Amino acid sequence: VSTSLEENRAYLKEALGVDKSFDVIQLDVEYAGKDMSMFLIDGLIKDDMLHLLQKFLAKQDENTLKIDGLEKLLKTYIPYVEVESVDDLDKVVDMVLAGPTALVIDGLEKVIVIDARTYPVRGPEEPDTERVVRGSRDGYVETVVFNTALTRRRIRDKSLRMEYMQVGRRSKTDIVVSYIEDIADPDHVKEVKDAISKIDTDGLPMGEKTIEEYISGRHYNPYPVVRYTERPDTAAAHLFEGHIIIMVDGSPSVLITPTTFWHHMQHAEEYRNSPVTGLYLRLVRYIG
Known part of the structure; x- marks a missing residue:
């Protein structure tokens, strides 16, 4: 993972085939004065949970990420159970294809992976x-x-x-x-x-x-x-x-x-x- 958002964004866009598959979504946003990109698979994510996370991030100002930005995001500003940081873009690609959402932030050498996924599933009926x-x-x-x-x-x-x-x-x-x-x-x-x-x-x-x-x-x-x-x-x-x-x-x-x-x-x-x-x-x- 590079500190350059553009490099990370270009790699993930090419590896995930954002322009080739309609269900692979790249969402470019700006929170706390930082450019960010979210990569996710439509149909495998919880819309209400990601909406809640976006509301939390939208409330942050530019001073939020100046000191220990990654630690603050993981422990304070991303209120979810399954959150981790990954420093390998190939691993990020595999994880996104499995359902979690990748949050790439300009200036950070790690990608935040939020496991807010859901699957199409039937009820547990008797076999x-x-x-x-x-x-x-x-x-x-x-x-x-x-x-x-x-x-x-x-x-x-x-x-x-x-x-x-x-x-x-x-x-x-x-x-x-x-x-x-x-x-x-x-x-x-x-x-x-x-x-x-x-x-x-x-x-x-x-x-x-x-x-x-x-x-x-x-x-x-x-x-x-x-x-x-x-x-x-x-x-x-x-x-x-x-x-x-x-x-x-x-x-x-x-x-x-x-x-x-x-x-x-x-x-x-x-x-x-x-x-x-x-x-x-x-x-x-x-x-x-």
């Missing part, structure tokens, strides 16, 4: 493939942040870990590896994360299915080595048993690993019945 007569009616959706929240709602353990990763040279797909640290096998956690980090591909068009093919490794085995679920309560139950959950942004299904043949015979309905009835249902499924 069609895992319906139950009695039980919760919410299910995972296509937004990974919503899925982590649905899991956190059921597991308030301080050892629950949600580790963020990115896969895909072009798609930059967000992936979250979730596990309970003092229950899960640390060697298996490391094995899963190493397998994901070694994935070298342009993108993940099939979402979690592509991840499965990379981490399973044993293609001669006709049986699945991971289990899919769209139910947060099912995922939470497996986390308590020491399994690892892999969430992929853009997919409502999460991967459960490691699994055996018998894990695929389980269903949430069994646990909503008496032990005798649940055992009967499972035996019928085993026989089938």
Whole structure:
């Protein structure tokens, strides 16, 4: 990042394709006597939050940014939870394409990134493939942040870990590896994360299915080595048993690993019945 706004603006404009894509917006503004530019993706930002930030910045005078301007902006004049400064323009480009807003200020060698993004998302409805007569009616959706929240709602353990990763040279797909640290096998956690980090591909068009093919490794085995679920309560139950959950942004299904043949015979309905009835249902499924 250069101290020259014009240089930073020209680089980001070219890298983001501002004039080539209608949904990439460059907003040139002036606050506190400084020229600034905002880069954002239309449809992925919260309009009301950015409007509020602009109102705060519009109230500042020229003396605001003279001493420790960056620190004052981050800690005082940008009232938002997720705000950080970045000194790499290539990283700024990747972040803007993921949804956050970049604020470039003349004279500052860092770009302020405001993570005021939102995604088009449907409600957490009950999955069609895992319906139950009695039980919760919410299910995972296509937004990974919503899925982590649905899991956190059921597991308030301080050892629950949600580790963020990115896969895909072009798609930059967000992936979250979730596990309970003092229950899960640390060697298996490391094995899963190493397998994901070694994935070298342009993108993940099939979402979690592509991840499965990379981490399973044993293609001669006709049986699945991971289990899919769209139910947060099912995922939470497996986390308590020491399994690892892999969430992929853009997919409502999460991967459960490691699994055996018998894990695929389980269903949430069994646990909503008496032990005798649940055992009967499972035996019928085993026989089938």
